[in-house]
Amino acid sequence: MSLIVAENLAKSYGRVVAVESLSLTLDEGSVTGLIGPNGAGKTTTIKMILGLLKPDKGVVKVFGQNPWDNTAIRSMIGVVYEKAFFPAHQKTLEYLQRVCRIFGVSESRAMEVLELVNLQEASDRQIKALSAGMLQKFAIAHALVHSPKLIVADEMTANLDPQARSELLDVVLQLNRDEKAAFLLSSHILPELSRVCDSVAIINRGKVWAFGKLSELYEKYAVGIIRVSTDSPYELEAEIKKLNYVKEVNSDIRGISVTVVEGKEDELYEDVPKLAKKIKAKILGIETGSASMQELYRLAITAKERK
Amino acid sequence: MGKGKPFLEVLASAIHEDYRFPFLEVFAFLYAAGTFLFASFGLDITATGTTSQAMATANETIAYGVVSSLLSMPLFIFIILIFKNIAYGLGSDLEKGIIQTYFSYPLKRWGILTAKFLSALGVALLLFLGLQISGLYILAPDIILPQLGTVFLTYAASLSYPLLIAGIMFLLTLKLRRGGITLVVGIVLYFAMSMVSGIFTESPLPLQIIAAISPSLVLQQYYAGSLGDFWAPAFSEVLLYTGVSYVIVALVFALGYIYFSRRLNL
Numbered sequence: 001m002s003l004i005v006a007e008n009l010a011k012s013y014g015r016v017v018a019v020e021s022l023s024l025t026l027d028e029g030s031v032t033g034l035i036g037p038n039g040a041g042k043t044t045t046i047k048m049i050l051g052l053l054k055p056d057k058g059v060v061k062v063f064g065q066n067p068w069d070n071t072a073i074r075s076m077i078g079v080v081y082e083k084a085f086f087p088a089h090q091k092t093l094e095y096l097q098r099v100c101r102i103f104g105v106s107e108s109r110a111m112e113v114l115e116l117v118n119l120q121e122a123s124d125r126q127i128k129a130l131s132a133g134m135l136q137k138f139a140i141a142h143a144l145v146h147s148p149k150l151i152v153a154d155e156m157t158a159n160l161d162p163q164a165r166s167e168l169l170d171v172v173l174q175l176n177r178d179e180k181a182a183f184l185l186s187s188h189i190l191p192e193l194s195r196v197c198d199s200v201a202i203i204n205r206g207k208v209w210a211f212g213k214l215s216e217l218y219e220k221y222a223v224g225i226i227r228v229s230t231d232s233p234y235e236l237e238a239e240i241k242k243l244n245y246v247k248e249v250n251s252d253i254r255g256i257s258v259t260v261v262e263g264k265e266d267e268l269y270e271d272v273p274k275l276a277k278k279i280k281a282k283i284l285g286i287e288t289g290s291a292s293m294q295e296l297y298r299l300a301i302t303a304k305e306r307k
Numbered sequence: 308m309g310k311g312k313p314f315l316e317v318l319a320s321a322i323h324e325d326y327r328f329p330f331l332e333v334f335a336f337l338y339a340a341g342t343f344l345f346a347s348f349g350l351d352i353t354a355t356g357t358t359s360q361a362m363a364t365a366n367e368t369i370a371y372g373v374v375s376s377l378l379s380m381p382l383f384i385f386i387i388l389i390f391k392n393i394a395y396g397l398g399s400d401l402e403k404g405i406i407q408t409y410f411s412y413p414l415k416r417w418g419i420l421t422a423k424f425l426s427a428l429g430v431a432l433l434l435f436l437g438l439q440i441s442g443l444y445i446l447a448p449d450i451i452l453p454q455l456g457t458v459f460l461t462y463a464a465s466l467s468y469p470l471l472i473a474g475i476m477f478l479l480t481l482k483l484r485r486g487g488i489t490l491v492v493g494i495v496l497y498f499a500m501s502m503v504s505g506i507f508t509e510s511p512l513p514l515q516i517i518a519a520i521s522p523s524l525v526l527q528q529y530y531a532g533s534l535g536d537f538w539a540p541a542f543s544e545v546l547l548y549t550g551v552s553y554v555i556v557a558l559v560f561a562l563g564y565i566y567f568s569r570r571l572n573l
Binding site: 047050051052053054069071072074075077078079081083084085086087088089090095098099101102103104142143 | 312313316317319320321323324327403404405407408410411412413414415416568570572573
């Protein structure tokens with residue numbers, strides 16, 4: 001069953017087109033990532049899904065219903081906004097207990113969710129006294145109070161340190177495994193999405209450029225990629241580019257992703273160590289088909305632009 | 308799950324924020340001080356008009372005078388409180404995104420707005436009227452109790468214009484989502500009316516138009532005729548102007564409710 005079905009959504013702010021004919025679905029129990037650069041339309045899409053924005057065109061259904069001012073849907077969704085705001089002068093535990101009463105769940109759940117995000121020590125603190133990271137954790141606890149079937153999170157880990165990020169992603173996996181909660185997570189931190197997501201929608205310029213299971217997307221866009229790990233990626237990239245069977249080379253701080261003409265993979269395996277020796281670079285590893293999420297994102301965008 | 312619970316919890320949360328210590332205590336003190344210190348039981352209403360006062364009975368005029376004297380300072384304090392609550396209670400909640408958080412609760416938009424209004428206006432009004440009526444009952448029961456109609460009418464006419472400004476501030480808040488600007492506009496509008504109503508003393512028409520949104524002027528003219536002798540409204544006109552002013556107030560708020568419920572994109 002699809003929890004979210006969005007068809008041909010469009011939304012403009014004056015002359016600025018934020019979302020244009022965007023379609024996606026989210027199935028029960030899945031963890032779907034919404035990835036894209038700033039201004040791609042992720043937040044606008046999420047707001048339309050949550051019934052905070054009315055689409056100019058298209059239809060969005062959540063649990064089969066229109067989300068605009070729909071209280072039944074709100075009981076089944078947990079929401080984490082990019083910038084979390086709560087009544088500032090209330091204490092964290094007291095406010096969550098209030099939220100428990102709003103959703104008709106036991107007040108003991110308030111402490112449970114605080115513990116889940118490791119915020120129990122701040123239970124007596126006013127919300128305004130929380131740090132940015134703690135506030136984000138609090139927002140996640142707030143979203144989990146009523147054990148929703150679907151959690152929609154916009155840049156959920158934006159304000160968190162790496163350890164807190166990792167812990168939260170564990171919470172996502174745990175909730176997905178144990179409570180079959182589905183997630184729609186928007187993020188620009190791609191490695192963390194690859195850790196938890198089973199599907200990904202790549203959004204760019206207000207449209208879904210690629211959407212599907214991660215494995216399918218890798219197969220579609222990342223086939224024929226060879227990842228070279230080296231201590232001198234930028235110098236080695238310049239050498240690899242000179243090889244006539246190389247279609248595309250992209251490097252980052254940890255290595256180089258190389259796309260070659262079909263059937264030339266073995267040649268690259270032979271040539272790369274020679275080139276490295278020439279420029280005195282150290283090769284740490286060569287792997288086929290091991291593109292990062294970042295790479296997948298770039299490839300999907302490039303493929304679409306070429307079309 | 309009952310529908311009342313989320314509403315009451317959002318209301319309690321809004322009250323907690325709008326009246327956190329020491330706001331409620333300070334305003335209650337100011338109301339009480341204003342009510343009792345500014346009470347005046349001498350008839351300082353000087354009739355410059357000719358016919359209006361003749362229409363009103365002496366007892367009604369005395370009751371109007373007593374209520375007006377008790378109203379003066381507390382009404383100003385009430386206005387400050389509701390303007391602050393609309394601008395910083397609703398405006399800042401929209402600006403910061405707290406309304407967005409409320410929208411994740413199983414409560415209709417109009418329910419969230421009603422909870423915010425009950426906190427911003429309802430509690431302030433209860434506090435104001437509670438202390439005023441207590442003051443009147445303690446200080447002048449023999450004047451007030453036989454003239455409850457006049458007392459009610461005086462309050463209704465006096466509160467209409469501040470409520471209209473609050474309604475306009477509410478609409479502005481929805482559009483601008485900036486509490487500070489809304490507060491400035493509200494204060495400017497309120498004082499603009501005080502100045503404008505003092506300018507038109509030659510012809511009744513401008514005053515009649517202004518009275519449709521500020522019926523305390525027509526009441527003042529009816530009981531005291533203090534704005535000049537060019538207009539002597541009948542009691543039915545007082546009621547009509549008061550009624551019209553509340554229809555305008557209701558329309559402004561209804562417009563805001565409809566926009567909030569059906570159109571407001573966050």
